[in-house]
Amino acid sequence: MLIAVSGFAQQAPPLPQDAVAAAGKTAATEYAAKREAALAPVFQFISLNDYASALAAVRPVLAAYPRDFRVLFLAADATRVTGDFAGALALYQQCLALNTLYVGSIHLGMARTYAGMNQWAEFNRERVIVQKIALTGDPNLSLERGYVVEDYRSGTLHIEILEFAASGPAATTRFRFLFTNSFDKAARFTPSIDLEANPADATSFAHQFPYQAAAHIRPFALAEYPNMRSRTFLKFYPDGEPPYEDVRRDVLALAASFPGKVPVGEKAAGEYRPPYQPKPAQTPKP
Secondary structure, three states, X not given: OXXXXXXXXXXXXXXXXXXXXXXXXXXXXXXXXXXXXXXXXXXXXXXXXXXXXXXXXXXXXXXXXXXXXXXXXXXXXXXXXXXXXXXHHHHHHHHHHHOOOXXXXXXXXXXXXXXXXXXHHHHHHHHHHHHHHHHOOOOOOOOOOOEEXXXXXXXXXXXXXXXXXXXOOOOOEEEEEXXXXXXXXXXXXXXXEEEEEXXXXXXXXXXXXXXXXXXXXXXXXXEEEOOOOOOEEEEEEOOOOOXXXXXXXXXXXXXXXXXXXXXXXXXXXXXXXXXXXXXXXXXXXX
């Protein structure tokens, strides 16, 4: 700040550090309060699953806060869900330029965008970036609960696809295709088809697939979970983990087996189902 002294301009003496900190904290609090007030209608529309209205509501907020990461990210998500994939990618790129704390979430948004565009090479590139970040312990990318890599919608069909990043020898579930419009409200259960590392008996696997067993290839399988009590194998992949887009195609071909039980948009709030864990082998009694 400049002050006039005897007709000349000179630099004002600095404020004490505690005063600077207090002033900065007050300004930041006021800024956040105004921004959140402006975003309140956006969150209301999102809670109603009305992303077209959310996008319309966030646009003037974005004009007022063009370099605010929170506003940019909300605008990017709403733009993606409403189908403007090129616009969403541009907004996610702006987010990357502004923020280093939520890089995993930004790349996840980009992966979902490429999935909507059916650009699988780009999708898998972003998905691998997200997986690596998740394995470093990013709190926004849960290893235990998984995270949504694709939000598939077609007519009344709505599938959320979760990826479980862990892929070591002890890992089982890799992807979970949740049929959210078949949510069983009474049981608090969402039917799914999961891609799992198949816990096939090693001896029978080696007998049926000797080459794969000799090469230590880990087989995978699609398993159906129509309710809390049932688990059924649907398809076997003896040659290792199949490409995501191949699994996705197979699951969509099976989607007719999950008729909708509730209106589209209603789903479990905070439903949690851990990855499948096979029962330990029983040790024969002497």
